[in-house]
Amino acid sequence: MSVEKVEAAGDPKAEEGKVEKGLEGVVALESSISSIIGSTLTYRGIEIDELAEKATxxxxxxxxxxxxxxxxxxxxxxxxxxxxxxxxxxxxxxxxxxxxxxxxxxxxxxxxxxxxxxxxxxxxxxxxxxxxxxxxxxxxxxxxxxxxxxxxxxxxxxxxxxxxxxxxxxxxxxxxxxxxxxxxxxxxxxxxxxxxxxxxxxxxxxxxxxxxxxxxxxxxxxxxxxxxxxxxxxHGGANEAVMKMLLKIDDVSKAQQWIKDAIAHKEKIMGFGHRVYKNGDPRAKHLRKMSEELGKLKGETRWFEMSAIIDDYVSNEKGLLPNVDFYSASLYYVLGIPIEAFTPVFACSRISGWIAHCFEQYADNRLIRPRAHYNGPINQHYIPIEERV
Missing domain, CATH: 1.10.580.10 (Citrate Synthase, domain 1)
Structure with missing residues (x-):
């Protein structure tokens, strides 16, 4: 999947090509910072499972x-x-x-x-x-x-x-x-x-x-x-939506019926699926484990229990697996973090990656300036205002 090279700028015929909506699958640049291969995420070649378990x-x-x-x-x-x-x-x-x-x-x-x-x-x-x-x-x-x-x-x-x-x-x-x-x-x-x-x-x-x-x-x-x-x-607000959903359900015994009804009414369930990971987000299992453990330690397990019921039902019925946002919601909530601060917590982490990418871009820079495939009208002319309808 790629966008065909533009050979003659300004010529609509030369600009015809396959355009991937949202640039899905389009490789825009090279980077040595992190990689996603299948369902494996690495930072500088080290798998995220190792880093989550061992690194600060x-x-x-x-x-x-x-x-x-x-x-x-x-x-x-x-x-x-x-x-x-x-x-x-x-x-x-x-x-x-x-x-x-x-x-x-x-x-x-x-x-x-x-x-x-x-x-x-x-x-x-x-x-x-x-x-x-x-x-x-x-x-x-x-x-x-x-x-x-x-x-x-x-x-x-x-x-x-x-x-x-x-x-x-x-x-x-x-x-x-x-x-x-x-x-x-x-x-x-x-x-x-x-x-x-x-x-x-x-x-x-x-x-x-x-x-x-x-x-x-x-x-x-x-x-x-x-x-x-x-x-x-x-991008960053899905975990807030997940927690609002859990608060709306509020009762472990109601979780399965609630999610069943939501799917039947074609409501979007946040925290599932991923544009890149087709076989599951490797980060989700670590957050699931921490959400369960912390819920038990704090004596507040219902948010994890509801999450697990929803996870099982959506996975079995829709074939969708949870992403990094799903279990981070219940984890953050049990930690006492306000819902509206969930995405800012994300930013407190992601700034490290943003900065790494800025360093890499500065070190070998070329202006990022992609093209757009024009699909509007052609051969138009200026019409005097008194002749316009």
Missing amino acids: FEEVVYLLWFGKLPNRAELADLDSRLRENSELPEPVYQLIKSFPKDIIPMDGLRSAVSVLGHYDPDTAAKPDDSEANLRKAIRMTAAFPIIVTAIERVKNGLEPIKPRKDLSIAGNFVYMLDGVAPDRIAIRAIDTALVLHADHELNASTFSARGTVSTLSDIYSAIVSAIGTLKGPL
């Missing part, structure tokens, strides 16, 4: 940015730099406090990151300055969880909680939501979720980021472009 998010950040797993000294250096930069300029806090109480959190994140760029010490650096971009990358990656949790607290009339220097990115995220020291299980659950969402080949938001930096725009602009793309419910 900070290790994955290093892997994506530098192309290899860090040794102890390299990991300690990155971790130290992330912690040193885990703070926001006061004007960004004030901006967050000025947001309307009903602001969509992804809109708030987009605006805060854009303003954050004004206060970056490297804001005057050339867009493709690799050393400056690494410093910007560290600042943004450290800032995302602070911004997301600050927006949630301000929306609820609470003061933002400043991060602790002794906590990891996952630990600080949990801590900054409610100010309570996070337990080991909660930190591990968030850390694993961050690992699983970190990168996913040339997805929509990553393509937006790469397209932006291909113009030699700055990396903050690229990340703002990516946030706006991730906001859409067909």
